[in-house]
Amino acid sequence: MASIKNVVQDAGAVPLDLRGPVDDAFLTAFQISSIRMIYYDTDMIIRDVNRAFLENDDFTRADVIGRPMRTVMGDAIWERARPAVEAALRGEPQVTTTWGLRRATRERLMRIRHEPVFDAAGTVTGLIVLIEDTTELFELENRVSMHEEVFRQSTEAMSIVGLDFRFIWSNPATAKTWGYTAEEIIGKRLVDVIGERGFLERAKPHLDRCFSGEQVEYQFKHDFANGDIVYFELNCVPFRSSTGEVIAAAVTRRDVTSATMMKAELLRQARQDALTGLANRYALEEELEMRVAQCAATFADSDVRLSALVLVDLDGFKVVNDIAGHSAGDALLKQVADLLRTIDKVDMIARLGGDEFALVLSACTAAKVEAACQTIISGLETTPFDWDGARYSVRASVGVAMLDEEMFEATVPSIYDVINWADRACRLAKERGGSRMAVYHAADTEIQARFEETGNLRVVQDALLNGRFELYAMPIAPIDGVSGQYFEVLLRIVGTDGQMLVPAAFISAAERHQMMVPVDKWVVRNVLERLRTAPADLQLTVNLSGQSVGDPEFRDFLVAALDERPEVHGRLAFEITETSAVRSMETARDLIKALRGRGCGIVLDDFGSGLSSFGYLRKFDVDMLKIDGNIIGDVANDPVQQTIVAGIVAVAAAMDVRVVAEFVEDEQTLETLRDLGVSLVQGYHVGRPAAWSETFGR
Incomplete structure (x- = not known):
C-alpha cells in the first residue's frame, strides 16, 4: 500500500488507494494538507475535517463533526453529489465539478473527489472528500479561450512577429490576406509573404522601431498581383517577456481602403467644381498661395519667373440662362470649361461660381498671357452655343493680374489682393465693351477710378x-x-x-x-x-x-x-x-x-x-x-x-x-x-x- 501521507499530499495528481487501517501518518497529512478534506462514514455522518476546510469555509469543528453531510453541505449540493457518493461507496473513486456557495462570498466552482476508505477486509468503511476551489483557474481558462476565439474570429488582422521577422502566431484574417491558413503562415518569413520591396519599405523600418520598445502606428498602400489596391493601417506594439524584454511585435492591421477612398473623394469634392470638373475657388486660393510665395522668393533672386492670374467673365450667359433655362446654362458652362482645357501650359483652371472662370499660369511672359487670353476670346466668338434648335453667341471679358516685381514693391500681396486686381481689370474690359482683355497696373488711372467707384x-x-x-x-x-x-x-x-x-x-x-x-x-x-x-x-x-x-x-x-x-x-x-x-x-x-x-x-x-x-x-x-x-x-x-x-x-x-x-x-x-x-x-x-x-x- 502506498504511503498514505504521500497520497494525501499528492491528492490532486493520482487516485487515492485507502485500503487498510488509518494510521497517524495519514491523520497528520490529512490535517496539514492545503486541500479541503472531509471524512465521513457510510451513514453519511462527518467524522473529521481538516484545517483547510474549516478555514476556507468559515466552520468550526462543532459545526460539522457528528453531523450529516446533507445538513452541512446543503440539500442542493448534496443532491448533485449523490450519484458520485453512491458510486464511491461501491468502491469506485469519483471526480465531479459543481458550483457551490461559500459563506459571505460569491458562488464558486468546486472540483470534488470522492475516495472510498477500505478496512483490512476490503470493505468500504467511509469516504474522504477532497474539495478544490477551481474558480480562478476556470475563469482564467475561459478568458484565454475567449481571447483566442476573439482573435481567431476577428475581422481585424492580428499577428505576432518575432525578432527574426517570422510569424510566431496569426489569426485567420492575417493569413487569409496573404493566401495562407493560420497554421500555414506560422514560421514563414515576412519578406517571403509580402515581398522584398514591401518588407524593406513598409515593414522593417517600423518593426525595428517597435523592437526597440516604441509603439508604432502607420498606413501604407499595397498593390496586389491581381490588380487590387488596398490601404492598410497598422499598429505595432512591443510584446514583452515576463522580465520586460521585447521578444516580438504584436501587430494589428485594419483595411482602411473604404475610409481612405472616401476621404480622398471628399477632398476631391472640396477642391472641385461639381458641374464642370474644374478646380473650385478653394483650390484656386491654395494654388495662388503657393504662387505668391514662389514669386516673393523668386524676385529676391536673379532668375525671374512670372505668374499670372486670368479671370474670365462670360458676356451673354444670363441671356442663355433666362431664355433657354438652367439646363442650357449648365451645358454652356461645360462647353466653356472644355474650351479652357485646350489652352496650353496652364497650371490650373477653376470655376469661381456663376459664369466666372480663372486660370493660373506660371513661368510665363506677358506675351504668353496675352496669347492665352486672345485664344479664349476668339475661341468663344467662333464657337457658338447651340441649344434646342437655337444658336447663341457668347463672348468673354478677360482680366489679368501679373505677379511681377511691380506688385511686390511695397509688400507681399495676399491672394485676395491678386484676385481683386484681376477682377478690376475684368470689369474694365467689360465696361469697354467686352470680348477683350485688360491687364491690371497699379498706375492705371482708369482702373483706379473703377477701384474708387467700388469704394464709393x-x-x-x-x-x-x-x-x-x-x-x-x-x-x-x-x-x-x-x-x-x-x-x-x-x-x-x-x-x-x-x-x-x-x-x-x-x-x-x-x-x-x-x-x-x-x-x-x-x-x-x-x-x-x-x-x-x-x-x-x-x-x-x-x-x-x-x-x-x-x-x-x-x-x-x-x-x-x-x-x-x-x-x-x-x-x-x-x-x-x-x-x-x-x-x-x-x-x-x-x-x-x-x-x-x-x-x-x-x-x-x-x-x-x-x-x-x-x-x-x-x-x-x-x-x-x-x-x-x-x-x-x-x-x-x-x-x-x-x-x-x-x-x-x-x-x-x-x-x-x-x-x-x-x-x-x-x-x-x-x-x-x-x-x-x-x-x-x-x-x-x-x-x-x-x-x-x-x-x-x-
Whole structure:
C-alpha cells in the first residue's frame, strides 16, 4: 500500500488507494494538507475535517463533526453529489465539478473527489472528500479561450512577429490576406509573404522601431498581383517577456481602403467644381498661395519667373440662362470649361461660381498671357452655343493680374489682393465693351477710378445699413419774387469721420450697380416722416432715379407710402430726368399718372439734354421743366443758348408748364433768364443747400 501521507499530499495528481487501517501518518497529512478534506462514514455522518476546510469555509469543528453531510453541505449540493457518493461507496473513486456557495462570498466552482476508505477486509468503511476551489483557474481558462476565439474570429488582422521577422502566431484574417491558413503562415518569413520591396519599405523600418520598445502606428498602400489596391493601417506594439524584454511585435492591421477612398473623394469634392470638373475657388486660393510665395522668393533672386492670374467673365450667359433655362446654362458652362482645357501650359483652371472662370499660369511672359487670353476670346466668338434648335453667341471679358516685381514693391500681396486686381481689370474690359482683355497696373488711372467707384459703392451700402444718410434742402425761388417757393430735397452722406460727403460720386456708383431703388425708398420714407413737423406751406421736390422710375415694384411702394399720408400730396413734386422717362416710357407714364392722380406735381429734370426733347415732351403730363444746367451755364453771353431757353419757355407756356433754370450762379444770369421768361430759378446765387434741420427745424 502506498504511503498514505504521500497520497494525501499528492491528492490532486493520482487516485487515492485507502485500503487498510488509518494510521497517524495519514491523520497528520490529512490535517496539514492545503486541500479541503472531509471524512465521513457510510451513514453519511462527518467524522473529521481538516484545517483547510474549516478555514476556507468559515466552520468550526462543532459545526460539522457528528453531523450529516446533507445538513452541512446543503440539500442542493448534496443532491448533485449523490450519484458520485453512491458510486464511491461501491468502491469506485469519483471526480465531479459543481458550483457551490461559500459563506459571505460569491458562488464558486468546486472540483470534488470522492475516495472510498477500505478496512483490512476490503470493505468500504467511509469516504474522504477532497474539495478544490477551481474558480480562478476556470475563469482564467475561459478568458484565454475567449481571447483566442476573439482573435481567431476577428475581422481585424492580428499577428505576432518575432525578432527574426517570422510569424510566431496569426489569426485567420492575417493569413487569409496573404493566401495562407493560420497554421500555414506560422514560421514563414515576412519578406517571403509580402515581398522584398514591401518588407524593406513598409515593414522593417517600423518593426525595428517597435523592437526597440516604441509603439508604432502607420498606413501604407499595397498593390496586389491581381490588380487590387488596398490601404492598410497598422499598429505595432512591443510584446514583452515576463522580465520586460521585447521578444516580438504584436501587430494589428485594419483595411482602411473604404475610409481612405472616401476621404480622398471628399477632398476631391472640396477642391472641385461639381458641374464642370474644374478646380473650385478653394483650390484656386491654395494654388495662388503657393504662387505668391514662389514669386516673393523668386524676385529676391536673379532668375525671374512670372505668374499670372486670368479671370474670365462670360458676356451673354444670363441671356442663355433666362431664355433657354438652367439646363442650357449648365451645358454652356461645360462647353466653356472644355474650351479652357485646350489652352496650353496652364497650371490650373477653376470655376469661381456663376459664369466666372480663372486660370493660373506660371513661368510665363506677358506675351504668353496675352496669347492665352486672345485664344479664349476668339475661341468663344467662333464657337457658338447651340441649344434646342437655337444658336447663341457668347463672348468673354478677360482680366489679368501679373505677379511681377511691380506688385511686390511695397509688400507681399495676399491672394485676395491678386484676385481683386484681376477682377478690376475684368470689369474694365467689360465696361469697354467686352470680348477683350485688360491687364491690371497699379498706375492705371482708369482702373483706379473703377477701384474708387467700388469704394464709393461700399459707402452707399454702409449708409443704407447704418443710417448715414442726411437730408438737405436747396431753394427753388420764383424769379418774380411773388409766387410760392419750392425746396429741392438733396442727399448727403455722413462719413465715418463725421464729415458730410457730397454724394455725386456715390450716387454714380449706386446707379451703375443697381442700388438706387433702396436709396430712393429711404428718401421717400424720411421726407414723408419729416413733413409731419415741417411748416404747413412747405413745397418740396424729390428726385427719383432712372432705376426707380423703371421699376414697377417701386411705383407700388411709392403709391402705398403716399396713400398713408394724403394730406401731403399737394406739397410734393417728383423730379424725373428726361433720359429716364424716355428709357422707361410706359412705366414712367404709369408712374406719372399715379402721382398726378394723387395731387403730386411732376418735374421733368435735365430738359434739353437730348436732341428729341420737344418730341417727347407731349408724351408726359408734367407741371414743370427744369432746363439742363449745361444750357444755362453761359446763357448771359451766348445768343444760341438764349434762343434755346426762349424756345423751351415758349413751348412750356403753350403747354401751361412752368420753367425752372438751375445753375444760376450770378445776377447777370438771373436777369437774362428773367428777360427770357423763366418762372423759377435755382443755384448758389439764389441759395445754397443746407441741412434739413437748419432750414426747417427737426
